Amino acid sequence: MPLPLEDLFNDVIAKSMRGLGLNDAALAAQSGASVEDIADAKSGKVDDRVLRKIAPQLRLDGLSLVAMAHGEWQPLPVSIPCLEQFNTPYHDMTVNAYLVWDAETKNAVAFDTGANATPMIDFIQKKGLNLSLIFLTHTHPDHILDLAKLSAEGAVTAFVHEQETCPGAKTFKLSETEAWESGGLRIEARSTWGHSKGGITYLVSGLKQPVAIVGDALFASSMGGGMVSYDEALATNRKEIFTLPDNTVICPGHGPLTTVGEEKAHNPFYPEFK
Numbered sequence: 001m002p003l004p005l006e007d008l009f010n011d012v013i014a015k016s017m018r019g020l021g022l023n024d025a026a027l028a029a030q031s032g033a034s035v036e037d038i039a040d041a042k043s044g045k046v047d048d049r050v051l052r053k054i055a056p057q058l059r060l061d062g063l064s065l066v067a068m069a070h071g072e073w074q075p076l077p078v079s080i081p082c083l084e085q086f087n088t089p090y091h092d093m094t095v096n097a098y099l100v101w102d103a104e105t106k107n108a109v110a111f112d113t114g115a116n117a118t119p120m121i122d123f124i125q126k127k128g129l130n131l132s133l134i135f136l137t138h139t140h141p142d143h144i145l146d147l148a149k150l151s152a153e154g155a156v157t158a159f160v161h162e163q164e165t166c167p168g169a170k171t172f173k174l175s176e177t178e179a180w181e182s183g184g185l186r187i188e189a190r191s192t193w194g195h196s197k198g199g200i201t202y203l204v205s206g207l208k209q210p211v212a213i214v215g216d217a218l219f220a221s222s223m224g225g226g227m228v229s230y231d232e233a234l235a236t237n238r239k240e241i242f243t244l245p246d247n248t249v250i251c252p253g254h255g256p257l258t259t260v261g262e263e264k265a266h267n268p269f270y271p272e273f274k
Contacts, residue, residue: 006255007222019230061271102183117146137215163198194233195224
């Protein structure tokens with residue numbers, strides 16, 4: 001069964017307001033909606049008229065926001081050979097980690113650990129894979145909680161961007177690291193910071209379709225909060241993710257798989273593609 005969307009429409013509103021530094025009164029003054037209407041929308045009340053009023057002031061696509069509020073869109077199921085998603089519980093939510101592998105050499109590469117790496121380790125052993133590399137998209141606890149256990153599976157080196165040091169991981173500089181190779185796979189790192197200081201999207205080539213492991217930079221129909229810089233989170237996504245081919249599979253840190261093409265069509269944060 002597909003994972004539900006990570007965010008609701010009111011989460012998108014709240015992230016936009018925080019990122020733009022708008023309180024209810026300021027958004028009301030700019031949009032013409034009442035403070036009460038805005039408070040209702042933030043609490044989850046669906047009113048298409050209010051959503052259409054506030055969306056432009058929040059730099060969101062109104063039609064996508066309304067569709068999200070009515071639950072009208074879910075990404076099409078994505079399944080390609082040699083890509084596996086692992087979804088594990090963390091407090092009151094779940095978090096994703098990923099494994100890709102080369103069918104011929106059986107070399108496997110992991111991205112993040114999730115809250116519990118045991119399902120991934122069991123999968124590696126069942127498939128007879130050789131874990132060769134681990135990459136961290138960022139170092140928020142839910143994504144690296146089981147790094148020691150996963151690294152021990154074959155004494156594998158984990159890599160993380162230099163802006164986010166992490167015990168048990170080797171740092172790298174983007175200026176000095178073009179790509180890594182494992183079997184028939186090539187992994188390229190791109191900076192998608194803003195949600196975190198050193199957030200990285202990893203592009204994987206060598207599978208049936210291009211794959212982007214994006215961490216919390218982007219979710220289906222949403223994005224990670226701009227905890228470090230909202231403007232940079234938007235800008236780096238535009239530069240490094242939305243310029244990829246439309247059939248690129250997006251593997252987010254939370255929620256279901258999606259594609260660049262579907263996010264162009266349905267993600268409220270990127271109105272220019274509608």
